Amino acid sequence: MPTPPGSRASTKAPHRMAPMLANIRELSFWAENAASIGLVALVIVFSFLSPAFLTLGNIRAMLIAAAILVILAVAQAFVITTGGIDLSISATMTLGAVGFGLSWSAGRGFVISTVIGILTAALVGLVNGLLIARGKVTDFIATLATLSVATGLALILSDGKPIAVNSSQLLRLTTGSIGIFGYPIILAAVIGAVAWFVMFRTRFGLHVQAVGGNDESAIANGISAVRVRIATYLIAAGLAGVAALLLVARIGAAEPAINTQYLLNSIAAVVLGGVSLTGGKAKIVGPIVGALLLTALTNGLTLLGVSQFYQPLAVGIVVVLAALLTRFQKK
Amino acid sequence: MTTSPSLSPVSNPGADVLLTAENITKSFGGIHALKSASITMRRGEITALIGDNGAGKSTLVRCLSGIHKPDSGTITLDGEQVVFETPHHASQSGIETVHQNLALVEELAVWQNFFLGRELTRRLGLIRTLDRKAMKAHAAELLQDLAVNAPSVTSKVRRLSGGQRQAVAIARAAGRNSKIVIMDEPTAALGVQETARVEHVINTLRDSGVAVLLISHNFDQVMRLADHIWVMRAGVAVAGRRASATSGDELVALITGARAA
Numbered sequence: 137m138p139t140p141p142g143s144r145a146s147t148k149a150p151h152r153m154a155p156m157l158a159n160i161r162e163l164s165f166w167a168e169n170a171a172s173i174g175l176v177a178l179v180i181v182f183s184f185l186s187p188a189f190l191t192l193g194n195i196r197a198m199l200i201a202a203a204i205l206v207i208l209a210v211a212q213a214f215v216i217t218t219g220g221i222d223l224s225i226s227a228t229m230t231l232g233a234v235g236f237g238l239s240w241s242a243g244r245g246f247v248i249s250t251v252i253g254i255l256t257a258a259l260v261g262l263v264n265g266l267l268i269a270r271g272k273v274t275d276f277i278a279t280l281a282t283l284s285v286a287t288g289l290a291l292i293l294s295d296g297k298p299i300a301v302n303s304s305q306l307l308r309l310t311t312g313s314i315g316i317f318g319y320p321i322i323l324a325a326v327i328g329a330v331a332w333f334v335m336f337r338t339r340f341g342l343h344v345q346a347v348g349g350n351d352e353s354a355i356a357n358g359i360s361a362v363r364v365r366i367a368t369y370l371i372a373a374g375l376a377g378v379a380a381l382l383l384v385a386r387i388g389a390a391e392p393a394i395n396t397q398y399l400l401n402s403i404a405a406v407v408l409g410g411v412s413l414t415g416g417k418a419k420i421v422g423p424i425v426g427a428l429l430l431t432a433l434t435n436g437l438t439l440l441g442v443s444q445f446y447q448p449l450a451v452g453i454v455v456v457l458a459a460l461l462t463r464f465q466k467k
Numbered sequence: 468m469t470t471s472p473s474l475s476p477v478s479n480p481g482a483d484v485l486l487t488a489e490n491i492t493k494s495f496g497g498i499h500a501l502k503s504a505s506i507t508m509r510r511g512e513i514t515a516l517i518g519d520n521g522a523g524k525s526t527l528v529r530c531l532s533g534i535h536k537p538d539s540g541t542i543t544l545d546g547e548q549v550v551f552e553t554p555h556h557a558s559q560s561g562i563e564t565v566h567q568n569l570a571l572v573e574e575l576a577v578w579q580n581f582f583l584g585r586e587l588t589r590r591l592g593l594i595r596t597l598d599r600k601a602m603k604a605h606a607a608e609l610l611q612d613l614a615v616n617a618p619s620v621t622s623k624v625r626r627l628s629g630g631q632r633q634a635v636a637i638a639r640a641a642g643r644n645s646k647i648v649i650m651d652e653p654t655a656a657l658g659v660q661e662t663a664r665v666e667h668v669i670n671t672l673r674d675s676g677v678a679v680l681l682i683s684h685n686f687d688q689v690m691r692l693a694d695h696i697w698v699m700r701a702g703v704a705v706a707g708r709r710a711s712a713t714s715g716d717e718l719v720a721l722i723t724g725a726r727a728a
């Protein structure tokens with residue numbers, strides 16, 4: 137039956153929409169994209185409740201504030217993909233910050249201090265990797281122990297006092313920007329992009345996923361699970377060392393403070409990003425969006441004048457919801 | 468030769484023997500899975516390894532493919548004694564294995580499993596990146612020959628049927644240009660057509676000079692394919708027979724111990 141072209145287009149339209157609509161009705165669609173959907177929802181809600189939320193100034197501030205968590209979430213995502221967990225990640229960052237601070241106050245300059253900070257942090261990762269991969273210590277126990285060791289070392293080395301760092305380079309790192317994107321978030325974005333490339337486009341990334349998915353099979357195919365695990369914990373700690381730099385830049389001092397919130401949020405961001413803690417399912421963008429979501433949540437609550445005491449509560453609720461949603465992910 | 472004639476592998480040992488495993492033992496805690504197992508494999512032949520459940524077949528396979536290090540005993544490959552510290556060593560020495568558990572990673576795609584541990588890469592400036600296109604194409608090609616309903620190479624192994632998984636593992640091992648291909652119950656989950664194709668692959672491998680070690684509980688299959696048959700019982704290779712000089716009845720008797728070697 138011949139139909140005019142106009143009506144044909146209109147009869148075809150719902151056809152093309154149908155798969156997408158069916159998709160949206162599926163719970164797995166929401167589960168796979170929990171972090172992005174949650175972020176959009178938060179932005180909409182907060183911009184209704186607070187006119188200051190969606191201003192350029194606040195977006196810029198949020199992105200800068202998100203940088204550290206984005207980097208830690210990427211680091212944690214690598215470890216979790218191998219089926220492990222790094223509970224020492226924020227303590228590693230703290231130790232890296234103290235390493236940077238001590239080197240700086242000894243007059244070693246920005247570049248060398250940066251390298252020393254990252255190497256100090258990487259040392260914790262090496263210990264984690266050796267304990268877990270060679271020593272066959274459970275990841276949970278090993279990194280709980282190094283959390284304590286790194287925290288203790290940071291306190292001992294700094295004598296428990298913050299080390300002031302007045303570096304013009306650090307100042308430029310915190311204040312410089314391209315458009316609304318401050319240098320910290322640009323650094324975090326570059327790290328995220330490189331991490332994505334390494335995870336999904338290199339042999340090493342494939343091996344990380346294989347070891348996390350089924351280490352026995354990975355080994356049978358000639359992969360050294362020991363080496364992959366050590367490298368993963370090393371990379372995670374090295375990234376924590378980079379985050380340490382941003383931390384020092386932000387505070388203007390290397391503080392031996394205990395940053396437990398960063399640890400919990402790094403794991404929360406990965407869970408929000410739809411990564412299963414059993415390992416083998418790699419995601420990089422998800423955890424990054426998860427980190428942005430958690431930062432937006434904290435920022436929005438602050439803007440609304442909600443007491444700081446409620447923030448961990450809110451984070452906890454969001455993570456529980458995300459964890460419940462991940463049950464509906466496609467297998 | 469000091470060994471008894473029935474234990475000696477063939478009437479003219481030496482010439483084209485590719486692999487010899489001698490007096491391999493392996494224990495797990497108190498379980499003696501292998502108590503002095505000795506077998507030989509010859510170039511261009513299909514060697515079958517049969518025996519009841521728990522006889523130690525898979526354990527011997529895992530010793531030959533570098534997963535287990537034997538507690539004692541020697542492995543000689545191409546006239547040289549070898550010690551496989553890792554599966555990587557074994558595959559570098561030309562031994563590929565289809566394990567009974569298939570050794571696939573469920574969360575990865577078929578093509579990723581196909582090239583796991585031997586990824587094709589290409590240069591991108593200073594770095595090497597995965598050559599995804601080449602790997603997908605190559606995997607699809609090899610799989611096409613084997614599976615009746617070949618799965619898409621981009622689907623996750625988790626989504627495949629048992630038979631499709633087995634096809635992936637077999638195509639993977641067969642496509643690696645090795646000297647020895649070991650298959651631990653390769654047709655256990657396969658339908659009639661797929662079994663026929665796998666048997667064809669095994670014959671093709673043999674014809675191209677590869678030594679195939681076939682573990683199977685299917686007597687008809689063993690008699691159909693094998694040139695030489697080793698019988699294992701309770702961790703020992705109790706007898707070796709030329710396929711042409713034995714019968715199903717004799718093999719059953721050897722497996723159960725009703726008949727001494």
Ligand SMILES: Nc1ncnc2c1ncn2[C@@H]1O[C@H](COP(=O)(O)OP(=O)(O)OP(=O)(O)O)[C@@H](O)[C@H]1O
Pocket residue numbers: 495498499500518519520521522523524525526527567
């Ligand atoms: N990793 C292990 N740890 C402990 N015991 C093991 C291990 N692997 C094998 N065994 C034991 O060794 C013995 C031989 O097992 P193996 O898998 O080699 O048998 P099989 O001949 O392959 O049997 P099937 O025909 O059922 O595959 C069994 O008793 C088994 O329980």
Ligand SMILES: [Mg+2]
Pocket residue numbers: 524525526567651
């Ligand atoms: Mg077996």
